[in-house]
Amino acid sequence: MSVSETRHIAIPARRPRVPRWITGTLEVIALPILILGAWSISAAVAPNNRFPSLWEIGEAFVDTWFGPNFFIDVLPSLGRLSAGIIIAVVVGIALGLLVGSVQWLRSLLEPVFEFFRAVPPPMLVPLLALALGISDQAKVLVIVAGAVWPVLLNTVEGVRAVDSLQRETARAYQLSGARRVVSITLPSASPQIMAGVRQSLSIALILMVISEMTASSSGIGYQILVFQTNYQYAEMWSGVVLLGLIGVVLAIIFQLVERRVLGWYYGLKGAERA
């Protein structure tokens, strides 16, 4: 009995352990390689012009988006997207601070704002195209009009939930209004605000693409629909990849910013849990 037990314990110890970094890398790349491999094999075995090989898509990616189109389609799209996001976030936080700190203003405006948030943002695209035409400004405004509400309403909510002890302490120390906002209201509302910004980012990206697909003659969204109707499938797939990459990069940037802005908050939560 005791012999068999010893053997039992000895077995895992004798097996050479795979270093952590190898299993770690494997975890990250195994499934993507499997998927891309399956794609390549099916493209080689059963060629189908709707599902071109990875090589063709890669070639189309470079040719399509890094030629003159980079300045005609890609840069303007990204410019409108970032302008829309920045304006939406700034306006949302500023207005949210104001509305959140004045109680009667909050009661007055919240129902109207809630309704605006409820309207599915894509419905705004034809609306604003009617009122403003198909200019760059109209497209930026579409993004702002759809993406501002999560930031705005989350800021209102975050400002409302500021710890009353902190607020009263600040008042007792006679901190000026601006100081109070910068060193108390904004930090304590920032977890809520960032949650709103995250929602706004995905809405902004959706609206950028939709506004280009419906009321436009340029932009990434416009181009991939044109490729689809012209049966240029490798180019179409490369556009899908480009939009996917923009989404991924946006998510990474957001995570970096969030870690900087909310580092203290996650530290606090971790300490509470421990």
Added chain:
Amino acid sequence: MRSGSGMLSRVLLGIAGVLGFLLIWQLAAAVGWINAKYVPPPTEVFASLGSQLLDLQYWRAIGNTLTTWSIGLGISIALAVVLGTVIGLVPFLRRYTRSTIEFLRPIPSVAIIPIAIMSFGPNREASLVIVVFATFWQVFIQVLYGVADVDPVARDTQRSFGIGPFQRLPHLVLPTALPYLITGIRLGATVALILTVTGELIIGVPGIGRLLTQRATAGDYAGVYAMVITAGALALIINLIIRVIERRALAWHQSVRGEVVL
């Protein structure tokens, strides 16, 4: 008593806010701050909405939108629950799928519209592809977190009582994951409606989005705004219904119980 009068004044202020907004809109159109041709005053918009309420085409559009929405949401929930439970409970799968999930999730679902049209033609199926792609992630991530959130003490207690893995699913995992799942469904319902409308606007699937486009092409701008109000109202009603379901399904749960006691 005090909180009662506070509540009353809040509701009154809210109503005042809505009326004030409509009044400013009306004035802006009357005075000419905004082009009344493209942005008709609320009196015209609500008149148009009133006449549409008697129109069968309007209700059929809402029915079509709700059909696409509910099928898309249903498929997403089913997929998310099955995959989320399996992947969430098996550590090996969780580790090996993580990178792929993190990469696929931020891809905007509107990006795959051309693929959807290519595969299914401009039909409801194509619309469902983008609805499911967007909605699935909302529910899936919540299920994944929920399944992983099982209280270690409860798990060890069950294990020491000799309760097998198959009984663990209904008695331990389900109660833990249910609040997460319902949160996911609430988020997913909103996203599904956004993508349903997107499919109607861009692919041309029947529904309120396409009705809006038709009104716009016909130059019926009051009708366009009536459709926007319809869409907002629809989203609010859906949200309200899910909140009620949330309360019912989680009546036993701390988050809901706490609110009731207070």
